[in-house]
Amino acid sequence: MKSVNNIKELASILNLSISTVSRVLNGKGKSFRISEATSKKVFDTAKEYNYSPNRVARGLKLEKTDTIGLIIPDIANPYFGSIAKTIEVEARKNGYSIILCDSLDDENTEAELLQLLAKRKVDGIIIAPTGKSSNHVTEIQEQGIPVMVIDRYLPDTNLPFVTTDNYLGALLATEHFIALGHRNIACIQGINGVSANNERVKGYRDALQKHRIPVSETMIMGTDFGEENGYLQTRKLLALPEHPTAIFALSNLISLGSIRALKEAGLTIPDDISIISFDEQAWSAFLTCPMTTVEQPREEIGRLAFGALLNIIDKVLPEKTDKIMLQPRLILRESVKKILK
Amino acid sequence: MKSVNNIKELASILNLSISTVSRVLNGKGKSFRISEATSKKVFDTAKEYNYSPNRVARGLKLEKTDTIGLIIPDIANPYFGSIAKTIEVEARKNGYSIILCDSLDDENTEAELLQLLAKRKVDGIIIAPTGKSSNHVTEIQEQGIPVMVIDRYLPDTNLPFVTTDNYLGALLATEHFIALGHRNIACIQGINGVSANNERVKGYRDALQKHRIPVSETMIMGTDFGEENGYLQTRKLLALPEHPTAIFALSNLISLGSIRALKEAGLTIPDDISIISFDEQAWSAFLTCPMTTVEQPREEIGRLAFGALLNIIDKVLPEKTDKIMLQPRLILRESVKKILK
DNA sequence: AATAATAGCTCAAACGTTTGTTCTGATAAT
DNA sequence: ATTATCAGAACAAACGTTTGAGCTATTATT
Known part of the structure; x- marks a missing residue:
């Protein structure tokens, strides 16, 4: 299968400028008066040569990586596993990828992870914070990275969260x-x-x-x-x-x-x-x-958390879906005995 | 806390050129004859202004993102959860981050995920493949991305793997x-x-x-x-x-x-x-x-898989730790009854 | 016939790094 | 006194995109 490594090569195959190709591929052909014929050729050739943009370069230029950081105390715990799953699936539906971090329920590790994610320029962070101290997470938010807290919330901050009640x-x-x-x-x-x-x-x-x-x-x-x-x-x-x-x-x-x-x-x-x-x-x-x-409601926690984060990232409904508490449900089985006094 | 957004700002604070700062920070001060005094100032100021390089930009320039893709059929399954955990922890120890993908045990999803990870320029991929068909994964490997298969192996390929026996x-x-x-x-x-x-x-x-x-x-x-x-x-x-x-x-x-x-x-x-x-x-x-x-041996699967992948990435021991099969263990409890004929 | 408008595209800067090469003084060698 | 050497640092290109501004024919307007 023929393939091409970057837009430059594609442009030269097409005998077009890089900018033209980029515009067409980003759906901006119309507004820049690129002809239908040219557009079609660009699309076809891009497909033929299996081209789609380098996400790293794109991330640098756009200052948007389409990536969100997920910090979990223990991914081996199936409770967090299923939350992670819905978040990943929801994220992908919306064009995002997940950078998974396991904090091991350790506060220092968590702080390091937050810094790392910032350096990786994630567009947002979902975190089940390990502890009571919250400076390192509010700090991240103040750096301009949207943060969503799940499972637990952080007292004396007004970070948005979604937890069980x-x-x-x-x-x-x-x-x-x-x-x-x-x-x-x-x-x-x-x-x-x-x-x-x-x-x-x-x-x-x-x-x-x-x-x-x-x-x-x-x-x-x-x-x-x-x-x-x-x-x-x-x-x-x-x-x-x-x-x-x-x-x-x-x-x-x-x-x-x-x-x-x-x-x-x-x-x-x-x-x-x-x-x-x-x-x-x-x-x-x-x-x-x-x-x-x-x-x-694990799935719901994941879904709502990602949805809310997306809203913050997209700056829709600022500060609306802030603090969400979901109803738990008592499932009765046989582990409680009726006793007489 | 004072902080700085990029190396340019840091350099101008230091009254030094960008290249000097970069070299010091990358430990290449000596070989480029940057004086001890200057080096120290660079380190100190970098710490003072909480600078560390933008990983996206670095990734673009170096063509290395320090990122590995992990494709799992079901992260909510604690079996995969604990494998993911060891991989994440091992990866972080070595300076890598994990991009987590849940294939939902679906082959098409898996193929898309592989493409996505390629576009994200991961340095390697660890995958528990969903199916028997393996073209999409060998294809990725042929694109030059190191691939490590876990849990299952792919027949009629010689992709390296680590599984249970x-x-x-x-x-x-x-x-x-x-x-x-x-x-x-x-x-x-x-x-x-x-x-x-x-x-x-x-x-x-x-x-x-x-x-x-x-x-x-x-x-x-x-x-x-x-x-x-x-x-x-x-x-x-x-x-x-x-x-x-x-x-x-x-x-x-x-x-x-x-x-x-x-x-x-x-x-x-x-x-x-x-x-x-x-x-x-x-x-x-x-x-x-x-x-x-x-x-x-879940932990061992994760640890060995990441180790082997790292070796491939670093081009050490090419094709050595290729195909690993780990011993399972039968844990006897009470769910099997002795019957007489 | 001259000018204006428009269709259709290209140029080049910028995002933040890293790095091969080059530059500038100062000191050492001749 | 001139040249060679070297310490210490700076220049500028490159990674692959996106995008504001600009360029060139062609057609429309007067």
């Missing part, structure tokens, strides 16, 4: 426990300080208070969203003289760790202990005890 | 069934034609033949790696007058679908039917019946 999700879950008679409910959290986490904890707290159940600070425990954390915290709980009747696990991996510890201790769900996990997964229904979960 | 994995799994007395074993496959799939089927076949068990073609069924496929095929199996005693599910999603169908039919694993799944996952141990799986 984590507070509501936790409220629903906790009230479900309570409705089934539970009073002593542990909460294994993820990273303290992360908005998603703290909102969930708050929902948990408020649900208890609403029903006049004292909240015990020792029942709120945990350090991160990983499996090991779920395991360790659950072991601690089981070592207690009187362990709680229920565990609210604030992530899918935490709940997996919990299950491991429970299994190891020879306890069964929900007979010995009940559990609800944040984040529905493909396997949730098929666990030893089918898990009651709080489902987050 | 799928044949061996299937052999191990099937022989395990046989060792425990199973003779009537179904095999629910993914996409027919994909090497990973076909190797697995071949391993299944050979294991049966090796033990003089006739292979029944009707016991090899299925259309893709998804959950729904697992569900539908399992239902078909259960509708048979005499259903098999064991199911070999060729992906983690297929096995999930199988479980769903079994559960729906009121059957339990392994008492009513045994099952082994290809692809170990975080949840495999915690299913209603802890699943015996064939584990693939």
